Amino acid sequence: MNESTLNDLIEHIQSLGFKSLTNIQKKAVPIILNKVNTLIISPTGTGKTEAAILPIFYLVAKEKDRQGLKILYITPLRALNRDLFRRIKSYADHFGLSVDIRHGDTPTSRRKMILDKPPDLLISTPETLSILITLPNFIKKLENVDWVIVDEVHELVNSKRGVHLAFSLERLEKIRPGFIRVGLSATVGSPNKAKQFLFGLGRKGAIVVDRISREYTFENVFVEGDLTDVAQVALDKASKQIQDGKSVILFTNTRQMAEYMATLIRAKDPEILIEVHHGSLSRESREQTEIKLREGTAKMVVTTSSLELGIDIGSVSLVIQINSPRQAIKLLQRVGRSEHKVGGKAMGLILNNTIDDYIETDAICQLIEKSELEEPLLHFHAFDVLAHHIVGLVIIYKAVKFEEILKMAKKMIFFADLDVQNIFDVVNILVEIKAVRLNNDTVYRGSRCFSYYFNNVSMIPENMQYTVISCVNNAKIGHVDQLFVREALDQQRPFILRGSAWNVLSIEDERQIVRVEPTNVPESEIPYWIGELIPVERKTATLVGKIRRQYKNENIAYTNIKETLEKTEAQLGTIPDEKQMIIESKFSDGVFVLHSCFGTKVNNTLGTALSTLLTSKLGYTVGYSSDPYRIVLNGGELLTPDLVSDVLMHEIDLEEILEVAVRDSNLIRTRGWHVSKRFGLIPRRTAYDSRLSGLIMRRYSNTSVYREALNEIFIDKFDIENTNRLLADIRSQKIPIIFKKQKEFSPLAELGLKYNFNIKKKTAYDILRDI
Numbered sequence: 101m102n103e104s105t106l107n108d109l110i111e112h113i114q115s116l117g118f119k120s121l122t123n124i125q126k127k128a129v130p131i132i133l134n135k136v137n138t139l140i141i142s143p144t145g146t147g148k149t150e151a152a153i154l155p156i157f158y159l160v161a162k163e164k165d166r167q168g169l170k171i172l173y174i175t176p177l178r179a180l181n182r183d184l185f186r187r188i189k190s191y192a193d194h195f196g197l198s199v200d201i202r203h204g205d206t207p208t209s210r211r212k213m214i215l216d217k218p219p220d221l222l223i224s225t226p227e228t229l230s231i232l233i234t235l236p237n238f239i240k241k242l243e244n245v246d247w248v249i250v251d252e253v254h255e256l257v258n259s260k261r262g263v264h265l266a267f268s269l270e271r272l273e274k275i276r277p278g279f280i281r282v283g284l285s286a287t288v289g290s291p292n293k294a295k296q297f298l299f300g301l302g303r304k305g306a307i308v309v310d311r312i313s314r315e316y317t318f319e320n321v322f323v324e325g326d327l328t329d330v331a332q333v334a335l336d337k338a339s340k341q342i343q344d345g346k347s348v349i350l351f352t353n354t355r356q357m358a359e360y361m362a363t364l365i366r367a368k369d370p371e372i373l374i375e376v377h378h379g380s381l382s383r384e385s386r387e388q389t390e391i392k393l394r395e396g397t398a399k400m401v402v403t404t405s406s407l408e409l410g411i412d413i414g415s416v417s418l419v420i421q422i423n424s425p426r427q428a429i430k431l432l433q434r435v436g437r438s439e440h441k442v443g444g445k446a447m448g449l450i451l452n453n454t455i456d457d458y459i460e461t462d463a464i465c466q467l468i469e470k471s472e473l474e475e476p477l478l479h480f481h482a483f484d485v486l487a488h489h490i491v492g493l494v495i496i497y498k499a500v501k502f503e504e505i506l507k508m509a510k511k512m513i514f515f516a517d518l519d520v521q522n523i524f525d526v527v528n529i530l531v532e533i534k535a536v537r538l539n540n541d542t543v544y545r546g547s548r549c550f551s552y553y554f555n556n557v558s559m560i561p562e563n564m565q566y567t568v569i570s571c572v573n574n575a576k577i578g579h580v581d582q583l584f585v586r587e588a589l590d591q592q593r594p595f596i597l598r599g600s601a602w603n604v605l606s607i608e609d610e611r612q613i614v615r616v617e618p619t620n621v622p623e624s625e626i627p628y629w630i631g632e633l634i635p636v637e638r639k640t641a642t643l644v645g646k647i648r649r650q651y652k653n654e655n656i657a658y659t660n661i662k663e664t665l666e667k668t669e670a671q672l673g674t675i676p677d678e679k680q681m682i683i684e685s686k687f688s689d690g691v692f693v694l695h696s697c698f699g700t701k702v703n704n705t706l707g708t709a710l711s712t713l714l715t716s717k718l719g720y721t722v723g724y725s726s727d728p729y730r731i732v733l734n735g736g737e738l739l740t741p742d743l744v745s746d747v748l749m750h751e752i753d754l755e756e757i758l759e760v761a762v763r764d765s766n767l768i769r770t771r772g773w774h775v776s777k778r779f780g781l782i783p784r785r786t787a788y789d790s791r792l793s794g795l796i797m798r799r800y801s802n803t804s805v806y807r808e809a810l811n812e813i814f815i816d817k818f819d820i821e822n823t824n825r826l827l828a829d830i831r832s833q834k835i836p837i838i839f840k841k842q843k844e845f846s847p848l849a850e851l852g853l854k855y856n857f858n859i860k861k862k863t864a865y866d867i868l869r870d871i
Contacts (some may be wrong), residue, residue, distance in 0.1 A: 137305025143314035161195040169218035226265040251286040260559040289473035324353035331364035340542030346417035382576035463643040484778035635700035636728035645678030645697035701819035730852040772809040
């Protein structure tokens with residue numbers, strides 16, 4: 101690239117209405133013009149998309165003699181696809197280029213048009229890309245691709261969808277060698293890992309980072325009271341913005357909480373223009389909310405992570421987060437939705453009504469200030485992903501040798517230490533379901549290769565859901581889990597969805613449809629969906645311990661927090677922190693509270709191991725529960741401090757104990773069910789059957805199916821490395837164990853024992869009564 105090329109592009113950019121390049125654009129544009137693999141990391145609202153797309157459009161437009169598809173733009177959400185198309189269409193028109201979208205909702209007629217006359221840039225999802233690289237007619241169109249842009253890299257690198265995308269990119273490399281990869285992300289904890297995910301191992305490229313172009317302001321507020329009080333504070337804060345003609349987004353950590361908070365706020369102020377947006381609402385409903393936000397007619401939107409990513413949502417002046425976001429990356433993404441424009445000052449208000457959440461938020465804000473974000477959690481050895489792509493390869497190439505599969509897989513960080521035996525084990529399962537045939541070291545097409553591959557493109561776990569349809573206008577409202585249908589709707593109970601109440605008219609099990617009509621009945625159920633809370637990292641939890649000590653010596657604004665810490669210290673002689681493990685118990689109770697400021701996964705790992713070992717010693721079940729700051733053991737009168745201490749002080753094979761603990765458990769059955777579907781052992785739409793899943797896990801206990809289910813659990817639920825480190829520190833007494841037996845538990849222990857707000861048991865009637 102020479103200087104005249106850059107100057108020429110800048111003239112184009114200025115003609116599009118931009119006065120000058122932003123910081124990230126100044127850094128990234130010259131590198132992309134030189135056709136270098138590039139990972140761009142910059143806060144939301146700093147012009148990342150333009151930093152990638154404008155120089156690429158400029159270069160592609162210079163080669164107008166080359167017809168066909170030249171750019172693939174991959175995003176993790178269909179909503180992002182729609183939003184991106186709307187944003188970049190004018191840029192494409194300026195350079196005389198065409199843009200289109202292809203994903204699961206694209207009509208057949210539109211797909212044919214794209215195949216017959218491909219656009220210059222095609223926007224798609226990871227799942228659709230895996231289909232396109234397996235369609236012989238479309239593969240010819242991919243032979244001209246020069247660029248692949250991957251948006252929201254941080255969202256993909258953490259998941260199996262990211263592993264699946266990485267494999268698709270390697271297969272695309274076989275079709276079109278040497279294409280250039282560009283990744284975009286606002287928040288990445290480990291840029292090097294993200295780079296390896298995006299570029300593949302052994303490929304060079306640049307990481308371009310700009311962390312200072314956006315100013316963030318966080319206000320951490322403690323609300324004394326329950327969630328009705330939190331809702332009132334949120335409403336008061338939002339009302340000030342709304343009166344000034346602005347919009348507010350209120351984030352929650354779960355869909356349940358989103359519906360609950362929307363119902364609370366609407367009950368307090370029926371006139372407020374409030375919308376709900378989450379993944380279990382219909383696409384039409386979500387799109388309407390997004391349009392209303394952009395147009396400024398939705399004054400308050402209660403949402404989950406569904407509005408967390410880079411959708412253009414117009415003028416939002418304030419983001420309110422209910423309770424701790426649990427991760428620094430989450431808080432940055434969410435607060436970044438406010439004033440989402442170049443130079444905009446992001447404003448975030450975090451409302452907490454528990455001491456844990458308040459201090460945790462303080463810790464997260466401190467980590468953000470030091471740019472210490474959570475590192476991506478890589479899904480190594482994803483055997484179900486490997487199985488899917490092996491079948492994809494044999495569909496296209498008819499016969500593939502083990503050596504070729506191994507060579508391709510080892511270019512990815514996820515499969516860097518894969519061996520031939522791993523491939524053989526996976527192929528054996530595929531042979532059993534007739535997806536492939538095997539002759540020596542060569543894999544061939546099986547009779548079920550097409551049905552297996554194209555029915556299993558998604559790595560997202562599927563729970564059986566029912567579509568909720570209004571009989572007033574036949575519009576889709578959203579989706580509810582089968583469990584909620586069976587436990588609540590079968591009894592014709594009214595329920596809340598999209599912040600409104602609905603009467604059940606009929607349930608069609610064969611079509612998985614619930615037909616409803618609007619109602620004003622206050623005794624309405626809040627739906628519950630199968631999902632998991634966001635884990636708190638060890639680094640955050642240990643900082644919480646440190647902050648507890650600091651608060652003891654500081655004049656903090658909230659007397660409730662100060663008093664709780666002082667009472668705890670008076671009772672225990674110290675404040676539980678990351679430097680010690682205090683274990684509380686009551687006389688003749690059998691309940692032990694282990695104060696353990698080591699995070700969600702470490703505490704779950706240690707709690708599982710303790711429960712398993714103590715159960716084997718006592719001959720009956722020792723139950724446990726955990727949160728990021730405590731482990732609670734319930735073992736009856738025979739459970740003693742000496743027994744607990746003995747287990748903690750002796751060296752153990754943690755991985756072996758965990759394998760024993762999850763065997764025949766609900767956890768292995770639910771995870772195994774999803775893995776079995778991805779391997780093609782169970783039809784995709786089959787409703788979960790615990791007994792059948794248990795039989796499958798036992799039948800395949802020595803295969804890659806069981807190993808992958810176990811692998812998922814070990815990655816998502818446990819942290820063996822840091823737990824082993826903690827146990828070593830306990831054995832060396834670097835972290836001392838302090839036992840406290842007393843009449844009553846300390847306030848910090850009671851917080852873990854008693855704070856169990858169960859939304860599932862709340863109805864709209866309860867909410868109105870609380871108000």
